[in-house]
Amino acid sequence: MIENEQYLTSLLNNDSKGIMKIYTAVFPRVRKFLLQNKGTQQDAEDIFQKALIQITVRYRKERFEINTSFEAYLFTACKNLWRRELNTSKNRVTNSDIIELVPAERDTALTILEQKRWELFSEKLDLISGNCKKILTMFFNNSSYADMVKKMGYSSETVARQRVFKCKTKLSKKIKDDQRYNSLKKL
Structure with a gap:
């Protein structure tokens, strides 16, 4: 066809x-x-x-x-x-009435792990282009695609979506290529 x-x-x-x-x-x-x-x-x-x-x-x-x-x-x-x-x-179950008791050591370990993940993320975010960094910052702050079009001067929301996807892909690749990634990903 x-x-x-x-x-x-x-x-x-x-x-x-x-x-x-x-x-x-x-x-x-x-x-x-x-x-x-x-x-x-x-x-x-x-x-x-x-x-x-x-x-x-x-x-x-x-x-x-x-x-x-x-x-x-x-x-x-x-x-x-x-x-x-x-x-x-x-398949995700959420119950806000259940309070999990976490030992202090486990809580500390999870906090450190989360901090290391954030550091890796921030470090790799700084390595991508300024344009990608700006569009991803807007995306992670829940800006609408319409706002992105206005602020970035894109021709349409489709273009904004495509830029977000491409930038997320680049960031993800940088993170996954780092040696620390496997030890920090969720098990």
């Missing part, structure tokens, strides 16, 4: 016009699905972005053919990601 190839090429080339066509064609259905299934607008945006990135990465790695419409393929990818997210969150 020629249209499928055009969409995939738009993703590969980071063509904003093509990507906006994808958003216009598919995002409203994804948003509606998530809102009807315990999701929020932010969840819909995040899931949609993750699906686009997964498709792009997979297509870069191995050229594959989509036998249905691209819109149906992307919508299905979003649905699967959301279901996986719901299953993961369902």
